[in-house]
Amino acid sequence: MPTSSDKDRWSRDHDKCVSCETNKIPHQARGLCTKCYNKALYEETRSDPEKLAALQARWREQQKANPVPTDRKSEQNRRHYHKKGKK
Ligand SMILES: [Zn+2]
Numbered sequence: 001m002p003t004s005s006d007k008d009r010w011s012r013d014h015d016k017c018v019s020c021e022t023n024k025i026p027h028q029a030r031g032l033c034t035k036c037y038n039k040a041l042y043e044e045t046r047s048d049p050e051k052l053a054a055l056q057a058r059w060r061e062q063q064k065a066n067p068v069p070t071d072r073k074s075e076q077n078r079r080h081y082h083k084k085g086k087k
Contacts, residue, residue, distance in 0.1 A: 010016055011027035019036040028037035045052040 010023045011031065014027070014031040016023040017025065017027075017033040017036055018031040019040070020033065022033055025033035025035050028034045030037065030040075032040060041055065045055055
C-alpha cells in the first residue's frame with residue numbers, strides 16, 4: 001500500500017531530476033525532467049539519423065493524439081474577425 005509521501009515524490013524513483021536537480025519541471029523518464037530528457041534524447045540521436053527520424057515521427061503522433069483546442073479556436077476567431085472586418 002503506497003504511503004502519502006510516495007505519492008508526493010517527483011517520480012516513482014526520484015525526488016528531483018538527476019541531471020539539473022529541479023522538481024519544478026515534470027518528470028519524463030529515467031529520473032530526468034522533461035527538459036533534460038529531451039536534451040539527453042537529442043544527444044543520443046544526434047549521431048543516428050534513423051533513430052532521430054523515428055523519434056520525430058513519434059512526437060508528431062503525440063501531437064496528433066493531443067491537439068491543442070485553443071489553437072483551433074483562436075484561428076476560428078481570427079477568421080471570423082477577418083470576415084466581419086472586411087465588409
Ligand atoms: Zn532536469
